[in-house]
Amino acid sequence: MEISIYFSHSFVNENSPINKIGGQGALAYVDDKTETTTQAMIKDGWRLAHAIKTAQSAQLESFNFLLIFEK
Amino acid sequence: MVKMIIYGIVFYIAYVLFIKKKKLTPEQIAEQEENNRKIKEEQERQAEIEKEKRKVQERKRKEAEQQLLTELENSTYRLYFSHSLVNEDSSVYLINPRTNNIVESSETSLKKLYQSGWRLVDVDKTGKSAQLSDFNFVVRLEKLN
Numbered sequence: 001m002e003i004s005i006y007f008s009h010s011f012v013n014e015n016s017p018i019n020k021i022g023g024q025g026a027l028a029y030v031d032d033k034t035e036t037t038t039q040a041m042i043k044d045g046w047r048l049a050h051a052i053k054t055a056q057s058a059q060l061e062s063f064n065f066l067l068i069f070e071k
Numbered sequence: 072m073v074k075m076i077i078y079g080i081v082f083y084i085a086y087v088l089f090i091k092k093k094k095l096t097p098e099q100i101a102e103q104e105e106n107n108r109k110i111k112e113e114q115e116r117q118a119e120i121e122k123e124k125r126k127v128q129e130r131k132r133k134e135a136e137q138q139l140l141t142e143l144e145n146s147t148y149r150l151y152f153s154h155s156l157v158n159e160d161s162s163v164y165l166i167n168p169r170t171n172n173i174v175e176s177s178e179t180s181l182k183k184l185y186q187s188g189w190r191l192v193d194v195d196k197t198g199k200s201a202q203l204s205d206f207n208f209v210v211r212l213e214k215l216n
Contacts (some may be wrong), residue, residue: 001188003181003182003185005156005158021157024160030203050194054196055201056201066156070190070191
């Protein structure tokens, strides 16, 4: 089984853009080149196993999520 | 004139007490050297004892950590902590259940754990920060059959 972790600034539906995070710790950054969607990931055989809301905001545009996929 | 005499006496006493070195006999010099040597030897002996004590303590700490790691690793589920879980390569550490501290030597990543047959069953964000560098997480994994 494989694992892949993505981040979304605003995860509101299966077409919301999601990106990999590059680097670690203080050097972590959202890698724009890796942009995809949950729908595309699922078509590719991945399954969304965990979705964790990472910020407190209740505004849709700020629905920050960490998404953990398994295959 | 009296003042001059008093100053003279004071300076002489100061000279005798603080400046003029008492002449030692060869026996006294030998005795002093012997004392210095003994003090130095004692200091070296104490330093060696302290060094040995530290070695023993470090060995015991490592043994205890290794025993704990073995216990934790033999379990079919594991609890890990990450200071910043941002991707599958982020460092995760086992948590010592007796002290609630992380076990530094257990450092691994979710990618490696998945490759070893583990699966993430539960994940909790433990900090409030929304900054990637502070994504503190506790993750629970189970061994796949």
